[in-house]
Amino acid sequence: xxxxxxxxxxxxxxxxxxxxxxxxxxxxxxxxxxxxxxxxxxxxxxxxxxxxxxxxxxxxxxxxxxxxxxxxxxxxxxxxxxxxxxxxxxxxxxxxxxxxxxxxxxxxxxxxxxxxxxxxxxxxxxxxxxxxxxxxxxxxxxxxxxxxxxxxxxxxxxxxxxxxxxxxxxxxxxxxxxxxxxxxxxxxxxxxxxxxxxxxxxxxxxxxxxxxxxxxxxxxxxxxxxxxxxxxxxxxxxxxxxxxxxxxxxxxxxxxxxxx
Amino acid sequence: xxxxxxxxxxxxxxxxxxxxxxxxxxxxxxxxxxxxxxxxxxxxxxxxxxxxxxxxxxxxxxxxxxxxxxxxxxxxxxxxxxxxxxxxxxxxxxxxxxxxxxxxxxxxxxxxxxxxxxxxxxxxxxxxxxxxxxxxxxxxxxxxxxxxxxxxxxxxxxxxxxxxxxxxxxxxxxxxxxxxxxxxxxxxxxxxxxxxxxxxxxxxxxxxxxxxxxxxxxxxxxxxxxxxxxxxxxxxxxxxxxxxxxxxxxxxxxxxxxxx
Numbered sequence: 001x002x003x004x005x006x007x008x009x010x011x012x013x014x015x016x017x018x019x020x021x022x023x024x025x026x027x028x029x030x031x032x033x034x035x036x037x038x039x040x041x042x043x044x045x046x047x048x049x050x051x052x053x054x055x056x057x058x059x060x061x062x063x064x065x066x067x068x069x070x071x072x073x074x075x076x077x078x079x080x081x082x083x084x085x086x087x088x089x090x091x092x093x094x095x096x097x098x099x100x101x102x103x104x105x106x107x108x109x110x111x112x113x114x115x116x117x118x119x120x121x122x123x124x125x126x127x128x129x130x131x132x133x134x135x136x137x138x139x140x141x142x143x144x145x146x147x148x149x150x151x152x153x154x155x156x157x158x159x160x161x162x163x164x165x166x167x168x169x170x171x172x173x174x175x176x177x178x179x180x181x182x183x184x185x186x187x188x189x190x191x192x193x194x195x196x197x198x199x200x201x202x203x204x205x206x207x208x209x210x211x212x213x214x215x216x217x218x219x220x221x222x223x224x225x226x227x228x229x230x231x232x233x234x235x236x237x238x239x240x241x242x243x244x245x246x247x248x249x250x251x252x253x254x255x256x257x258x259x260x
Numbered sequence: 261x262x263x264x265x266x267x268x269x270x271x272x273x274x275x276x277x278x279x280x281x282x283x284x285x286x287x288x289x290x291x292x293x294x295x296x297x298x299x300x301x302x303x304x305x306x307x308x309x310x311x312x313x314x315x316x317x318x319x320x321x322x323x324x325x326x327x328x329x330x331x332x333x334x335x336x337x338x339x340x341x342x343x344x345x346x347x348x349x350x351x352x353x354x355x356x357x358x359x360x361x362x363x364x365x366x367x368x369x370x371x372x373x374x375x376x377x378x379x380x381x382x383x384x385x386x387x388x389x390x391x392x393x394x395x396x397x398x399x400x401x402x403x404x405x406x407x408x409x410x411x412x413x414x415x416x417x418x419x420x421x422x423x424x425x426x427x428x429x430x431x432x433x434x435x436x437x438x439x440x441x442x443x444x445x446x447x448x449x450x451x452x453x454x455x456x457x458x459x460x461x462x463x464x465x466x467x468x469x470x471x472x473x474x475x476x477x478x479x480x481x482x483x484x485x486x487x488x489x490x491x492x493x494x495x496x497x498x499x500x501x502x503x504x505x506x507x508x509x510x511x512x513x514x515x516x517x518x519x520x
Contacts, residue, residue: 167517174514219511250433251433257427259428
């Protein structure tokens with residue numbers, strides 16, 4: 001399970017300001033803190049970037065890759081920002097992300113082909129909504145797999161995101177049991193060692209307090225690990241969570257265990 | 261997931277002394293502490309009780325059930341101690357446990373029929389060894405299920421224990437992945453809602469320090485919960501573990517989630 005930091009988000013005021021002013025220091029510092037804390041990849045969540053998308057995403061990518069030598073995950077719904085970010089990346093990036101929504105298929109999918117990069121595909125319905133159960137997610141996975149094959153993207157480039165639901169949703173816990181089921185079942189369904197990613201922070205959206213947030217994330221993380229999740233998008237600056245990732249890896253590994 | 265306290269063990273010196281002297285106070289106190297901490301059943305691990313088995317098991321059962329109104333799990337390899345304990349129990353007890361070993365089938369299984377109680381069955385090989393993989397455990401489950409059916413024990417009385425392995429074993433982590441697999445698969449394999457129990461403390465046998473013990477138990481517990489484990493035999497006096505059981509229950513429950 002690879003730790004992808006979700007800490008670099010433009011919705012955080014100090015990052016938003018840094019992007020607006022093209023001030024690299026706060027971005028650089030945050031990226032370095034994430035790497036030092038154990039992040040193995042950095043998600044650059046720039047939001048839709050309605051103003052100056054190319055310039056701002058380029059700034060973010062260049063700043064982060066000058067600070068840390070880690071794979072970057074470009075997380076924007078704006079195809080112009082995405083294209084600029086992909087152009088700026090020195091090492092193979094990950095696009096975050098594709099879905100069956102028409103505009104994503106039309107404008108994000110071709111970028112994955114053109115830049116030969118990895119691609120996160122959300123198991124959402126074509127209307128962009130979260131499917132109500134595991135079966136709906138499986139259907140989306142099959143449809144996305146077909147679309148990617150047609151676009152010449154090889155299976156090893158694909159990373160499915162079954163969409164962790166906030167526990168506070170009316171059917172949040174049921175949805176998340178479906179998420180685990182899907183992660184476990186995809187390799188059998190599709191017939192290859194499917195890569196998956198799960199957004200752990202989503203789980204506790206709306207949690208009243210950081211203790212509850214940490215508790216529930218700490219409980220769900222091992223469930224994701226045991227299901228075989230490949231990448232975990234999470235708060236890399238929570239040391240107890242990063243430690244837990246290492247513990248889960250050692251428990252689930254197919255190698256001899258050693259106390260650490 | 262029901263919390264069964266594994267704290268009452270005759271191998272603990274203060275319990276060993278209390279049993280020898282038939283002094284109820286330490287036993288009573290420990291049972292009450294476990295109940296207050298969240299235990300929902302108490303495992304009375306008396307060991308083989310080679311001396312005065314009937315008298316000592318009767319003392320343990322009577323002392324515990326006078327102190328707490330919880331189901332008791334009688335955990336001894338000595339059939340005479342088991343029979344005495346079963347006779348002393350006021351509410352339906354759980355026998356811990358049966359296996360395919362010849363003497364267990366000959367002397368423990370009939371007690372389950374005679375006392376109409378619940379029965380933990382270890383997924384061990386007939387020679388008493390832990391099977392190397394999931395398939396070996398499944399074979400044992402089928403064989404044990406057959407034996408119990410022949411003895412007139414209904415499936416709802418059966419609780420399978422797939423035997424959590426110490427991580428420190430050479431293949432400990434692989435074994436425990438098999439344990440999760442078995443817990444998940446048994447209901448499909450046997451065709452009824454199979455009850456299971458897992459001994460969490462076993463996981464960290466030999467751990468160099470309580471921090472490591474807690475960390476690895478905290479990571480494996482949610483994996484067991486997500487696999488559908490019915491009962492968890494564990495240190496009920498570790499508040500963080502008991503809290504984690506509640507969190508796992510709320511994550512895995514098929515009901516509306518509320519922050520707690």
